Amino acid sequence: MNTTTYGLDIAKTVFQLYWVEPSGKCFNRRFSRAKLLEFLANRESGRIALEACGSAHWWARQLQALGHEPVLLHARYVRPFVQTNKTDAADAKAIWTAAQQPGMPIVAPKTESQQCVLGLHAMRQLRVKMRTMLVNQLRGTLFEFGIRIRPGLRAGLQEIVQRMDELEQNVPPMLFEFVREQLQSIERLDQEIARLDQRIDAWGRQNRACKTILAIPGIGMLTATAMIATIGDAHTFKSGRQLAAYLGLVPKQTGTGGKVWLRQS
Structure with missing residues (x-):
């Protein structure tokens, strides 16, 4: 039938x-x-x-x-x-x-757990991006008032906090109030990122495949959990090259007349 x-x-x-x-x-x-x-x-x-x-x-x-x-x-x-x-x-x-086409590539359905972890990664990535934007915007605004802050997210934030008394003297009051509030916003983002890291870390420690990948030198918890949540069951892929293509790690291939070119993804 x-x-x-x-x-x-x-x-x-x-x-x-x-x-x-x-x-x-x-x-x-x-x-x-x-x-x-x-x-x-x-x-x-x-x-x-x-x-x-x-x-x-x-x-x-x-x-x-x-x-x-x-x-x-x-x-x-x-x-x-x-x-x-x-x-x-x-x-x-x-x-x-x-x-109906023979050999049509298919995408393996993700489990609820995979989607949850990928969702946590997306939320974390957004908060990291927001934090970087807030710090850079703060550094640029202070530079307009002759205050130079050293590069680096942590180093810059630490310097701003240490020089708050100086900033209060050199930054107009109508702006300084919001400088302080922006620092509080950055601190809240730090706390949210830390909670997301804890949730991702807890999932990774319970996942057998994630533990295996963590044994590879140079791979940390964030990379391991993102990889496992994205790949799912590795047996879905016929070869390592197919997996690399799925992750976008290999260049595109085009060819005509017997000639083949490898191009950037």
Whole structure:
């Protein structure tokens, strides 16, 4: 018995599903979120292909719970199969068509734990960026009043704190108040980053694969947890080169007429 393949175009509130019945009849239907889950719960197990976008990994877990096999495809591989103007119906059919191609690369669904760790990393990265921006903005503002602060985030912050009495004498009162408040904002970001580090560190110490990677010289907890959360099951990849390509560590390859060039990613 052949397994039915579906092409699912997901959005926030509207979902388009394309499939072909064994009789050869084609369907391209629109669903709400609740109606889609209800419909798929009453269907026999099948392959459901969807683009690997923001919520695709959550949907993959929902489909697995309903007994279906999720197939995540890179959007770049789906786009060539859109035959008409880009619509939800056309996208769903293109996803279905792409899923039928032999050797089509697929993306392994992430677990809830992987997504949580990647979310913590994203939150940490944003706070680190905000902290750097606040420190640089503070250094530039003080320089406009003839006050030079030595480079480096920690060194600069330490010097600013040590010279607060001097700054109060040389910076206009209407500005100095906000210099003090900006320092407090930076301190709060430091505390938030520290709490995120603790949560990431706790997860890494409980993860067997993460412990293995930590044994490699030069790899710390942040790199190890980010790598494991991004890769997931290493057995998904056929070779180390395929893994490197997935992480973007190898250059692009283009060729024509028997000549091949390696280019930057």
